Amino acid sequence: MDDISTGTLVITLVVLILLSAFFSSSETGMMSLNRYRLRHLTKEGQRSAQRASELLERPDRLIGLILIGNNLVNIGASAIATILGERLMGGLGILLATIALTLVVLLFAEVTPKTLAALYPEKVAFPASIILKVLLKVFYPLVWVVNGISNGLLAVLRIRPSTGGGDSLSSEELRTVVAEAGAMIPRRHRDMLVSILDLEKVQVEDVMTTRSDIKGIDINDDWSTIVKQLTHAQHTRVLLYRDNIDDAVGFVHARDALRLLSKNQFTKSALLRAVREIYFIPEGTPLNVQLLKFQRNKERIGLVVDEYGDIQGLVTLEDILEEIVGDFTTDQAPSAHEEIVPQPDGSYLVEGGISLRELNKEMNWDFPTDGPKTLNGLILEHLEEIPEANISIRLAGYPLEIMDVKDNMVKTARILPQFKKD
Structure with missing residues (x-):
């Protein structure tokens, strides 16, 4: 290169450094693209997104092309820098040129362009995809050879680039x-x-109305009592049973009862004929599964049963929807706000039948929910017996005083969260 002027060599060196910066930024920009946004833009018909998506379909070829180009220009830049150093300063110039080129390449061809591409991947990758697509066609034979050797080495490790992990997301x-x-x-x-x-x-028993709280009608009661209960029912579907919940007959819709009343056919036998078959739900069913089952079976309400067939509670479609959108204002059942009463001393009076999930959600507490589903159940499990009133315990770190016990259940407890121990 003795016939080439120093000025030409300097210009060539600058061009090679700029090309190195292009390849470095292209690599980072292409690999930093949001694949889901890229798919969206591709479906919208954006040409630059389509080009980038085509290149990323075979990342091994894209990386091979970029690395071939980057290494070629860096090696070329190193050779020219060596010549310039020798011309200007002799043997010492070669050493100084090597150190200077390393700093220049590191700052202007690696760190700076890659940082810029990582911050603005679309602005870098989309224009670069035009040049990269052309270069892929020009250097395809060389890229094919390099990829063939590289993929052969990966095959030894039982890795196939064409069947990579992809970019699917787990639920977490x-x-x-x-x-x-x-x-x-x-x-x-x-x-x-x-x-x-x-x-x-979340499972159905986490959101169900517990057995003790199910408001049903005993069909063996006096007819006048049944009519009064139907008249004052808070729900459009009412459970009918004989003597106790375990002998459930079915659900009657308020609309059916009203139709019988309007036709002057409102008798106990007519009411029993209007009863709809009970839909049973196995205990432990996840809510996402039960939501699909409600849709598939055209049901809105069901009774939760355990492995022995005993009724544990009642779940409605609204219970599941409330897990998604929050409480409905039309719900006439007691809300968590009504079951938790703050006291002047900073403690809270809490009903024993409240769901632990609701309690934790409402108060930002952390009672365990992997066992019993209600506060009463958690207390009974902890004590392993039916307690008496005015007993104080520490439950999950929270000081708790049992205030009222009735029908073998803790009806009310006072919790002092300010004295919780971790």
């Missing part, structure tokens, strides 16, 4: 994406999406 990863979406998704919508993902973690 999707939950993290939704939770960290920030301003892109309104807070209310974000909470609903997370709640939908959490349905698989």
